Amino acid sequence: MVVGLAGLARNRVARGRGHGPLADATYRRLFGAQVVALVGTGLTTVALTLLAYDLAGGGAGAVVGIALALKMVVYVFGSPLLVALTAGLPRRRVLVGLDLLRAAAVAAMPFVTEVWQVYVLIVLVNAGSAGFTPTFQATIPDVLPDEPTYTRALSLSRLAYELEALLSPALAAVLLAFVSYDGLFAANGAAFLVSAALVLSTTLPARRQARDDGTRSRRVTAGLRRYLATPRLRGLLALNVAAAAASAMVIVNTVVYVRDQLGRDAGDVAWALGASGAGAMVVALALPRLLDRIADRPAMLAGGALLVAGLLAAALVDGFGALIAVWAAIGAGLSLVQTPAGRLINRSGDETERPGLFAAQFSLSHLGWLATYPVAGVVGSLIGLPATALLLAGVAAAAVAVAAVVWPAGDGDAAAPRSRRRRRWAGRAAVSH
Numbered sequence: 001m002v003v004g005l006a007g008l009a010r011n012r013v014a015r016g017r018g019h020g021p022l023a024d025a026t027y028r029r030l031f032g033a034q035v036v037a038l039v040g041t042g043l044t045t046v047a048l049t050l051l052a053y054d055l056a057g058g059g060a061g062a063v064v065g066i067a068l069a070l071k072m073v074v075y076v077f078g079s080p081l082l083v084a085l086t087a088g089l090p091r092r093r094v095l096v097g098l099d100l101l102r103a104a105a106v107a108a109m110p111f112v113t114e115v116w117q118v119y120v121l122i123v124l125v126n127a128g129s130a131g132f133t134p135t136f137q138a139t140i141p142d143v144l145p146d147e148p149t150y151t152r153a154l155s156l157s158r159l160a161y162e163l164e165a166l167l168s169p170a171l172a173a174v175l176l177a178f179v180s181y182d183g184l185f186a187a188n189g190a191a192f193l194v195s196a197a198l199v200l201s202t203t204l205p206a207r208r209q210a211r212d213d214g215t216r217s218r219r220v221t222a223g224l225r226r227y228l229a230t231p232r233l234r235g236l237l238a239l240n241v242a243a244a245a246a247s248a249m250v251i252v253n254t255v256v257y258v259r260d261q262l263g264r265d266a267g268d269v270a271w272a273l274g275a276s277g278a279g280a281m282v283v284a285l286a287l288p289r290l291l292d293r294i295a296d297r298p299a300m301l302a303g304g305a306l307l308v309a310g311l312l313a314a315a316l317v318d319g320f321g322a323l324i325a326v327w328a329a330i331g332a333g334l335s336l337v338q339t340p341a342g343r344l345i346n347r348s349g350d351e352t353e354r355p356g357l358f359a360a361q362f363s364l365s366h367l368g369w370l371a372t373y374p375v376a377g378v379v380g381s382l383i384g385l386p387a388t389a390l391l392l393a394g395v396a397a398a399a400v401a402v403a404a405v406v407w408p409a410g411d412g413d414a415a416a417p418r419s420r421r422r423r424r425w426a427g428r429a430a431v432s433h
Contacts, residue, residue, distance in 0.1 A: 021153040026202045027143050031153075033198035034136065035160050037099070040191025041129075042168020043175070044106055047184035048118075055115050063115055067122045072373075074126040075366040082131030083359035084220040091139055092204050095132060099196035102128035107189035110182035134358035141346045141354065142205040151288050151343060158284040158339045162277040162331075169270070223356020227364070230348045233357070235297070235407025236341055237364055239304050241399040243337045244368030245392040246307040246330050248376035249314060250276050253385060254327070261385060262320055275324040279331030287339050296340045297407060303336025304400035311393035315386040 021027050052063035086094045105124035112118055144150045172184055227233045250273070258269045290299060310330035317323045345357045372392070380388040 021144055021149050021156060024144060024149075026204070027140065027153060029198045029202050030136070030140070030143065031156060031160075033099075033195040034157065035164075036191045036198070037102075037195040038160055038164040039168055039171070040106075040188035040195075042164050043172050043184040043191075044109075044125075044188040046169060046172040046176075047109070047181040047188075048122075050181040051109065051112070051118065051185075052115075055112070055118065063118065067118060068373075069370070070119055070122050071126045072366050072370040074123055075130050076363050076370060078127050078130040079134055079359045079363045079366075080224055080356070081220055082127065083134055083223065083355050086131060086135065087219070087355065090204075090206075091135060092199060092202065094135055095139075095199045096196045098128040098132040098135075099192045099199065101125075102132070103189045103192035103196070106185050106192065109185040130362070134362045135355055137342060137345075137358045137362075138355040139204060140342075142351065147343070148288065148292065150346070151291055151340075154339050154342045155284045155287050158335055159281055162281045162284070166274055166277050223353070223358075223360040224363070226349060226353055227357055227360035232297075232344050232407050233348055233361075235403040236300075236344050236361070238399045238403035238406065239300055239337045240361075240365045241368045241372075242304045242307050242396040242403075243334055244365070244372040245375075245396040245399070246311055247334055248369060248372035249311060249389060249392050250327055250330055252373060252376040253380055253388070256380065256385060257317065257323055258320070261317075262323065264320055268320060272320075272323055272327055276327040276331035276334075279328035280335040281331075283332045283335035284339055287335070291340060291343075296343055297409065300337050300340055301400065301404055303333045304396065304403060306330075306333030306336065308393055308397045308400060309333075311389050311396055314389035315393070 022031065048067060049060065049064055052060040052067070056063045102125050105121045105128065108121055109118070112121065140153055141150055144153055175183060175187065227237070254272045255269050258264050258272055259266070262268075287299075306329060310326050310333055313322075313326045313329070317326055341361060342358075345361055346354065349357050372395070375395075376388060376392065379391065383391075
Protein backbone atom coordinates (compact mmCIF):
# COMPACT_ATOMS: atom_id res chain seq x y z
CA MET A 1 0.00 0.00 0.00
CA VAL A 2 2.83 2.41 0.88
CA VAL A 3 4.51 1.84 -2.50
CA GLY A 4 1.26 2.45 -4.38
CA LEU A 5 0.52 5.66 -2.51
CA ALA A 6 4.08 6.84 -3.06
CA GLY A 7 3.62 6.41 -6.81
CA LEU A 8 0.36 8.33 -6.76
CA ALA A 9 2.01 11.13 -4.81
CA ARG A 10 4.93 11.39 -7.24
CA ASN A 11 2.53 11.57 -10.19
CA ARG A 12 0.54 14.34 -8.56
CA VAL A 13 3.66 16.35 -7.76
CA ALA A 14 4.92 16.02 -11.31
CA ARG A 15 1.74 17.69 -12.52
CA GLY A 16 1.35 20.35 -9.82
CA ARG A 17 3.38 22.86 -7.90
CA GLY A 18 4.92 22.20 -4.50
CA HIS A 19 7.17 19.39 -3.31
CA GLY A 20 5.94 15.85 -2.74
CA PRO A 21 5.57 15.09 0.98
CA LEU A 22 7.17 11.66 0.53
CA ALA A 23 10.39 13.38 -0.55
CA ASP A 24 10.84 14.31 3.11
CA ALA A 25 12.46 11.40 4.96
CA THR A 26 10.83 12.22 8.29
CA TYR A 27 7.35 12.43 6.82
CA ARG A 28 7.96 9.29 4.78
CA ARG A 29 8.63 7.31 7.95
CA LEU A 30 5.71 8.87 9.79
CA PHE A 31 3.39 8.10 6.89
CA GLY A 32 4.69 4.54 6.83
CA ALA A 33 3.90 4.27 10.55
CA GLN A 34 0.37 5.56 9.89
CA VAL A 35 -0.29 3.11 7.07
CA VAL A 36 1.07 0.08 8.95
CA ALA A 37 -1.01 0.92 12.03
CA LEU A 38 -4.14 1.44 9.91
CA VAL A 39 -3.81 -1.94 8.22
CA GLY A 40 -3.27 -3.66 11.56
CA THR A 41 -6.32 -1.94 13.03
CA GLY A 42 -8.42 -3.12 10.10
CA LEU A 43 -7.39 -6.71 10.82
CA THR A 44 -8.43 -6.32 14.46
CA THR A 45 -11.88 -5.10 13.41
CA VAL A 46 -12.45 -8.43 11.66
CA ALA A 47 -10.88 -10.47 14.47
CA LEU A 48 -13.00 -8.74 17.11
CA THR A 49 -16.24 -9.91 15.51
CA LEU A 50 -14.98 -13.50 15.48
CA LEU A 51 -13.79 -13.30 19.10
CA ALA A 52 -17.16 -11.86 20.13
CA TYR A 53 -18.93 -14.78 18.48
CA ASP A 54 -16.76 -17.29 20.35
CA LEU A 55 -17.47 -15.57 23.67
CA ALA A 56 -21.13 -14.66 23.23
CA GLY A 57 -22.52 -16.76 20.37
CA GLY A 58 -25.76 -15.21 19.19
CA GLY A 59 -25.09 -12.17 21.38
CA ALA A 60 -21.97 -11.28 19.41
CA GLY A 61 -23.70 -8.32 17.77
CA ALA A 62 -24.37 -6.75 21.15
CA VAL A 63 -20.75 -7.29 22.21
CA VAL A 64 -19.42 -5.65 19.04
CA GLY A 65 -21.93 -2.82 19.32
CA ILE A 66 -20.93 -2.07 22.91
CA ALA A 67 -17.24 -2.28 21.99
CA LEU A 68 -17.72 0.26 19.18
CA ALA A 69 -19.72 2.53 21.48
CA LEU A 70 -16.90 2.36 24.04
CA LYS A 71 -14.45 3.24 21.28
CA MET A 72 -16.43 6.38 20.43
CA VAL A 73 -16.79 7.38 24.09
CA VAL A 74 -13.03 7.04 24.62
CA TYR A 75 -12.39 9.08 21.48
CA VAL A 76 -14.77 11.86 22.52
CA PHE A 77 -13.67 12.25 26.13
CA GLY A 78 -10.19 10.76 26.18
CA SER A 79 -8.52 12.66 23.37
CA PRO A 80 -8.46 16.18 24.93
CA LEU A 81 -7.42 14.70 28.29
CA LEU A 82 -4.55 12.62 26.92
CA VAL A 83 -3.22 15.40 24.70
CA ALA A 84 -3.27 17.84 27.64
CA LEU A 85 -1.54 15.37 29.97
CA THR A 86 1.26 14.70 27.47
CA ALA A 87 1.69 18.31 26.34
CA GLY A 88 5.01 18.78 28.15
CA LEU A 89 6.60 15.53 26.93
CA PRO A 90 8.73 15.00 23.79
CA ARG A 91 6.44 14.06 20.92
CA ARG A 92 8.47 11.10 19.77
CA ARG A 93 8.39 9.57 23.24
CA VAL A 94 4.62 10.13 23.46
CA LEU A 95 3.93 8.57 20.05
CA VAL A 96 6.14 5.53 20.72
CA GLY A 97 4.63 5.02 24.18
CA LEU A 98 1.08 5.12 22.84
CA ASP A 99 1.99 2.66 20.07
CA LEU A 100 3.41 0.28 22.70
CA LEU A 101 0.21 0.62 24.75
CA ARG A 102 -1.86 -0.28 21.69
CA ALA A 103 0.41 -3.21 20.85
CA ALA A 104 0.15 -4.64 24.38
CA ALA A 105 -3.65 -4.28 24.49
CA VAL A 106 -4.15 -5.94 21.10
CA ALA A 107 -1.66 -8.71 21.87
CA ALA A 108 -3.65 -9.57 25.02
CA MET A 109 -6.90 -10.09 23.06
CA PRO A 110 -6.34 -13.81 22.30
CA PHE A 111 -6.06 -14.54 26.03
CA VAL A 112 -9.42 -13.12 27.14
CA THR A 113 -12.02 -15.50 28.52
CA GLU A 114 -14.79 -13.08 29.52
CA VAL A 115 -16.66 -10.37 27.63
CA TRP A 116 -15.78 -7.70 30.20
CA GLN A 117 -12.10 -8.28 29.46
CA VAL A 118 -12.75 -7.43 25.82
CA TYR A 119 -14.26 -4.12 26.91
CA VAL A 120 -11.24 -3.28 29.09
CA LEU A 121 -8.81 -3.96 26.26
CA ILE A 122 -10.96 -2.00 23.79
CA VAL A 123 -10.79 1.00 26.12
CA LEU A 124 -6.99 0.69 26.38
CA VAL A 125 -6.27 0.30 22.66
CA ASN A 126 -8.58 3.16 21.74
CA ALA A 127 -7.19 5.37 24.50
CA GLY A 128 -3.86 4.89 22.77
CA SER A 129 -5.39 5.92 19.45
CA ALA A 130 -7.18 8.88 21.04
CA GLY A 131 -3.83 10.28 22.16
CA PHE A 132 -1.75 9.13 19.19
CA THR A 133 -3.86 10.44 16.31
CA PRO A 134 -4.15 14.14 17.24
CA THR A 135 -0.53 14.26 18.40
CA PHE A 136 0.53 12.74 15.08
CA GLN A 137 -1.70 15.13 13.11
CA ALA A 138 -0.34 18.15 14.96
CA THR A 139 3.24 17.06 14.23
CA ILE A 140 2.92 16.88 10.43
CA PRO A 141 2.64 20.68 9.83
CA ASP A 142 5.92 21.14 11.71
CA VAL A 143 7.56 18.50 9.52
CA LEU A 144 6.06 19.94 6.30
CA PRO A 145 5.85 23.74 6.80
CA ASP A 146 5.12 24.43 3.11
CA GLU A 147 1.32 24.57 2.70
CA PRO A 148 1.00 22.98 -0.78
CA THR A 149 3.16 20.08 0.41
CA TYR A 150 1.11 19.78 3.59
CA THR A 151 -2.08 19.73 1.51
CA ARG A 152 -0.71 16.79 -0.47
CA ALA A 153 0.09 15.06 2.81
CA LEU A 154 -3.55 15.47 3.86
CA SER A 155 -4.59 13.97 0.54
CA LEU A 156 -2.28 11.00 1.12
CA SER A 157 -3.72 10.44 4.59
CA ARG A 158 -7.24 10.37 3.17
CA LEU A 159 -6.15 7.88 0.53
CA ALA A 160 -4.59 5.70 3.23
CA TYR A 161 -7.83 5.62 5.24
CA GLU A 162 -9.92 4.72 2.20
CA LEU A 163 -7.51 2.06 0.95
CA GLU A 164 -7.37 0.51 4.41
CA ALA A 165 -11.16 0.26 4.48
CA LEU A 166 -11.12 -1.45 1.08
CA LEU A 167 -8.10 -3.74 1.49
CA SER A 168 -8.02 -4.77 5.16
CA PRO A 169 -11.10 -7.07 4.96
CA ALA A 170 -9.63 -8.78 1.89
CA LEU A 171 -6.24 -9.16 3.61
CA ALA A 172 -7.98 -10.56 6.71
CA ALA A 173 -9.81 -13.11 4.55
CA VAL A 174 -6.53 -14.26 3.01
CA LEU A 175 -4.79 -14.55 6.39
CA LEU A 176 -7.71 -16.46 7.91
CA ALA A 177 -7.16 -19.16 5.32
CA PHE A 178 -3.84 -19.91 7.05
CA VAL A 179 -4.20 -18.76 10.69
CA SER A 180 -6.94 -18.38 13.30
CA TYR A 181 -8.28 -14.97 14.20
CA ASP A 182 -5.73 -14.88 17.02
CA GLY A 183 -3.19 -14.42 14.23
CA LEU A 184 -4.97 -11.22 13.18
CA PHE A 185 -4.57 -9.82 16.68
CA ALA A 186 -0.90 -10.80 16.60
CA ALA A 187 -0.49 -9.09 13.23
CA ASN A 188 -2.03 -5.91 14.61
CA GLY A 189 0.26 -6.02 17.64
CA ALA A 190 3.25 -6.40 15.29
CA ALA A 191 1.93 -3.51 13.17
CA PHE A 192 1.89 -1.20 16.19
CA LEU A 193 5.45 -2.28 17.05
CA VAL A 194 6.57 -1.49 13.49
CA SER A 195 4.82 1.88 13.76
CA ALA A 196 6.66 2.58 17.02
CA ALA A 197 9.99 1.62 15.42
CA LEU A 198 9.37 3.94 12.45
CA VAL A 199 8.52 6.85 14.75
CA LEU A 200 11.56 6.08 16.91
CA SER A 201 13.77 6.25 13.81
CA THR A 202 12.78 9.87 13.11
CA THR A 203 13.97 13.16 14.54
CA LEU A 204 10.92 15.33 15.18
CA PRO A 205 10.97 19.12 15.60
CA ALA A 206 11.11 20.11 19.26
CA ARG A 207 7.94 21.37 20.88
CA ARG A 208 7.72 25.02 21.81
CA GLN A 209 6.98 25.68 25.46
CA ALA A 210 3.21 25.96 25.87
CA ARG A 211 1.70 28.86 27.77
CA ASP A 212 0.51 28.12 31.30
CA ASP A 213 -3.29 28.06 31.01
CA GLY A 214 -4.05 27.97 34.72
CA THR A 215 -5.69 24.98 36.35
CA ARG A 216 -5.51 21.43 35.02
CA SER A 217 -9.15 21.54 33.95
CA ARG A 218 -8.50 24.69 31.93
CA ARG A 219 -5.49 23.06 30.28
CA VAL A 220 -7.60 20.04 29.32
CA THR A 221 -10.32 22.22 27.79
CA ALA A 222 -8.03 24.87 26.27
CA GLY A 223 -8.08 23.33 22.79
CA LEU A 224 -11.85 22.88 22.86
CA ARG A 225 -12.40 26.48 23.98
CA ARG A 226 -10.07 27.81 21.30
CA TYR A 227 -11.75 25.60 18.69
CA LEU A 228 -15.25 26.84 19.56
CA ALA A 229 -14.08 30.46 19.66
CA THR A 230 -12.73 30.33 16.08
CA PRO A 231 -15.36 31.03 13.37
CA ARG A 232 -13.80 28.82 10.69
CA LEU A 233 -13.60 25.93 13.15
CA ARG A 234 -17.20 26.41 14.23
CA GLY A 235 -18.01 26.05 10.54
CA LEU A 236 -15.87 22.91 10.41
CA LEU A 237 -17.76 21.53 13.42
CA ALA A 238 -21.07 21.99 11.61
CA LEU A 239 -19.68 20.31 8.50
CA ASN A 240 -18.47 17.44 10.71
CA VAL A 241 -22.12 16.86 11.64
CA ALA A 242 -23.10 16.71 7.96
CA ALA A 243 -20.26 14.26 7.29
CA ALA A 244 -21.30 12.11 10.25
CA ALA A 245 -24.91 11.97 9.03
CA ALA A 246 -23.88 10.86 5.54
CA SER A 247 -21.18 8.39 6.57
CA ALA A 248 -23.48 6.82 9.17
CA MET A 249 -26.05 6.14 6.46
CA VAL A 250 -23.42 4.45 4.31
CA ILE A 251 -21.66 2.45 7.02
CA VAL A 252 -24.72 1.30 8.93
CA ASN A 253 -27.26 0.76 6.17
CA THR A 254 -25.33 -0.44 3.11
CA VAL A 255 -25.93 -4.06 4.07
CA VAL A 256 -29.64 -3.35 4.55
CA TYR A 257 -29.94 -1.68 1.15
CA VAL A 258 -28.07 -4.44 -0.66
CA ARG A 259 -29.41 -7.53 1.09
CA ASP A 260 -32.96 -6.58 2.14
CA GLN A 261 -34.13 -3.77 -0.11
CA LEU A 262 -32.42 -4.85 -3.34
CA GLY A 263 -32.19 -8.60 -2.65
CA ARG A 264 -28.60 -9.01 -3.80
CA ASP A 265 -25.87 -11.26 -2.44
CA ALA A 266 -23.27 -10.51 0.23
CA GLY A 267 -20.49 -9.77 -2.25
CA ASP A 268 -22.37 -6.72 -3.49
CA VAL A 269 -22.14 -5.18 -0.01
CA ALA A 270 -18.39 -4.90 -0.52
CA TRP A 271 -18.89 -3.39 -3.99
CA ALA A 272 -21.26 -0.75 -2.61
CA LEU A 273 -18.90 0.20 0.21
CA GLY A 274 -16.07 0.24 -2.30
CA ALA A 275 -17.99 2.73 -4.44
CA SER A 276 -18.04 5.19 -1.54
CA GLY A 277 -14.32 4.70 -0.99
CA ALA A 278 -13.60 5.13 -4.69
CA GLY A 279 -15.51 8.42 -4.79
CA ALA A 280 -13.51 9.65 -1.80
CA MET A 281 -10.18 8.64 -3.34
CA VAL A 282 -10.87 10.35 -6.67
CA VAL A 283 -11.60 13.62 -4.89
CA ALA A 284 -8.62 13.23 -2.53
CA LEU A 285 -6.33 12.93 -5.54
CA ALA A 286 -7.84 16.02 -7.17
CA LEU A 287 -7.97 18.21 -4.05
CA PRO A 288 -4.38 19.55 -4.00
CA ARG A 289 -4.88 21.08 -7.46
CA LEU A 290 -8.40 22.23 -6.61
CA LEU A 291 -7.27 23.97 -3.42
CA ASP A 292 -4.53 25.75 -5.37
CA ARG A 293 -7.34 27.51 -7.25
CA ILE A 294 -10.19 28.02 -4.80
CA ALA A 295 -10.42 28.65 -1.07
CA ASP A 296 -11.25 25.96 1.45
CA ARG A 297 -14.65 27.41 2.42
CA PRO A 298 -16.42 27.12 -0.97
CA ALA A 299 -14.84 23.71 -1.59
CA MET A 300 -15.97 22.35 1.76
CA LEU A 301 -19.45 23.88 1.55
CA ALA A 302 -19.80 22.33 -1.92
CA GLY A 303 -18.86 19.00 -0.35
CA GLY A 304 -21.55 19.50 2.28
CA ALA A 305 -24.13 20.26 -0.40
CA LEU A 306 -23.09 17.09 -2.23
CA LEU A 307 -23.69 15.11 0.97
CA VAL A 308 -27.19 16.54 1.27
CA ALA A 309 -27.92 15.72 -2.36
CA GLY A 310 -26.58 12.18 -1.89
CA LEU A 311 -28.78 11.55 1.14
CA LEU A 312 -31.84 12.87 -0.69
CA ALA A 313 -31.04 10.58 -3.60
CA ALA A 314 -30.61 7.65 -1.18
CA ALA A 315 -34.31 7.97 -0.36
CA LEU A 316 -35.11 7.25 -4.02
CA VAL A 317 -32.67 4.39 -4.73
CA ASP A 318 -34.43 1.55 -6.55
CA GLY A 319 -31.53 -0.38 -8.10
CA PHE A 320 -27.98 -1.46 -7.45
CA GLY A 321 -26.52 0.82 -10.12
CA ALA A 322 -28.26 3.81 -8.55
CA LEU A 323 -26.92 2.83 -5.12
CA ILE A 324 -23.37 2.63 -6.48
CA ALA A 325 -23.69 6.11 -8.02
CA VAL A 326 -25.20 7.65 -4.89
CA TRP A 327 -22.61 6.08 -2.57
CA ALA A 328 -19.77 7.29 -4.83
CA ALA A 329 -21.21 10.83 -4.69
CA ILE A 330 -21.41 10.66 -0.90
CA GLY A 331 -17.80 9.44 -0.75
CA ALA A 332 -16.75 12.40 -2.91
CA GLY A 333 -18.63 14.79 -0.62
CA LEU A 334 -17.02 13.27 2.48
CA SER A 335 -13.55 13.77 0.99
CA LEU A 336 -14.31 17.39 0.07
CA VAL A 337 -15.43 18.10 3.63
CA GLN A 338 -12.90 16.11 5.64
CA THR A 339 -9.59 16.29 3.77
CA PRO A 340 -8.99 20.08 4.05
CA ALA A 341 -9.86 20.11 7.78
CA GLY A 342 -6.18 19.96 8.77
CA ARG A 343 -5.48 23.17 6.84
CA LEU A 344 -8.15 25.04 8.82
CA ILE A 345 -6.88 23.74 12.14
CA ASN A 346 -3.29 24.52 11.20
CA ARG A 347 -4.21 28.14 10.44
CA SER A 348 -6.14 28.58 13.67
CA GLY A 349 -3.38 28.36 16.27
CA ASP A 350 0.37 28.42 16.75
CA GLU A 351 2.60 25.42 17.41
CA THR A 352 1.70 25.25 21.10
CA GLU A 353 -2.06 25.40 20.45
CA ARG A 354 -2.21 23.01 17.51
CA PRO A 355 -2.23 19.69 19.47
CA GLY A 356 -5.22 20.86 21.52
CA LEU A 357 -7.05 21.96 18.37
CA PHE A 358 -6.46 18.63 16.65
CA ALA A 359 -7.62 16.85 19.80
CA ALA A 360 -10.79 18.97 19.82
CA GLN A 361 -11.43 18.12 16.16
CA PHE A 362 -10.86 14.42 16.86
CA SER A 363 -13.19 14.49 19.85
CA LEU A 364 -16.01 16.56 18.33
CA SER A 365 -16.04 14.73 14.99
CA HIS A 366 -16.43 11.40 16.78
CA LEU A 367 -19.19 12.90 18.92
CA GLY A 368 -21.08 13.43 15.67
CA TRP A 369 -20.71 9.75 14.76
CA LEU A 370 -21.69 8.70 18.28
CA ALA A 371 -24.98 10.55 17.73
CA THR A 372 -25.68 9.61 14.11
CA TYR A 373 -24.82 5.88 14.14
CA PRO A 374 -27.80 5.03 16.39
CA VAL A 375 -30.07 7.25 14.30
CA ALA A 376 -29.04 5.50 11.10
CA GLY A 377 -29.42 2.05 12.63
CA VAL A 378 -32.23 2.16 15.17
CA VAL A 379 -34.40 4.75 13.42
CA GLY A 380 -33.75 3.02 10.11
CA SER A 381 -35.15 -0.23 11.47
CA LEU A 382 -38.25 1.57 12.76
CA ILE A 383 -39.25 3.90 9.92
CA GLY A 384 -37.45 2.39 6.92
CA LEU A 385 -34.51 3.46 4.80
CA PRO A 386 -36.15 6.18 2.64
CA ALA A 387 -37.48 8.06 5.66
CA THR A 388 -34.18 7.68 7.49
CA ALA A 389 -32.27 9.02 4.48
CA LEU A 390 -34.59 12.05 4.39
CA LEU A 391 -34.16 12.59 8.14
CA LEU A 392 -30.37 12.50 7.86
CA ALA A 393 -30.52 14.72 4.78
CA GLY A 394 -32.38 17.27 6.90
CA VAL A 395 -29.71 17.04 9.60
CA ALA A 396 -26.95 17.49 7.01
CA ALA A 397 -28.75 20.40 5.30
CA ALA A 398 -29.19 22.22 8.61
CA ALA A 399 -25.53 21.62 9.45
CA VAL A 400 -24.32 22.98 6.09
CA ALA A 401 -26.56 26.04 6.50
CA VAL A 402 -25.11 26.67 9.97
CA ALA A 403 -21.58 26.32 8.59
CA ALA A 404 -22.28 28.88 5.88
CA VAL A 405 -23.54 31.35 8.50
CA VAL A 406 -20.97 30.92 11.29
CA TRP A 407 -17.97 30.72 8.93
CA PRO A 408 -17.61 34.17 7.31
CA ALA A 409 -16.56 34.19 3.67
CA GLY A 410 -13.32 36.09 4.34
CA ASP A 411 -12.25 34.06 7.36
CA GLY A 412 -11.08 30.80 5.81
CA ASP A 413 -7.46 31.69 5.15
CA ALA A 414 -6.42 34.27 7.74
CA ALA A 415 -3.66 32.58 9.72
CA ALA A 416 -2.99 32.94 13.41
CA PRO A 417 0.35 34.43 14.53
CA ARG A 418 3.15 31.94 13.88
CA SER A 419 6.81 31.51 14.51
CA ARG A 420 9.11 33.27 12.04
CA ARG A 421 9.52 30.01 10.12
CA ARG A 422 5.77 29.96 9.39
CA ARG A 423 4.94 33.63 8.83
CA ARG A 424 5.79 33.40 5.12
CA TRP A 425 3.27 30.55 4.63
CA ALA A 426 0.58 32.45 6.55
CA GLY A 427 1.09 35.54 4.41
CA ARG A 428 1.04 33.56 1.18
CA ALA A 429 -2.18 31.79 2.21
CA ALA A 430 -3.88 35.10 3.01
CA VAL A 431 -2.91 36.58 -0.35
CA SER A 432 -3.45 33.56 -2.59
CA HIS A 433 -7.05 33.05 -1.52
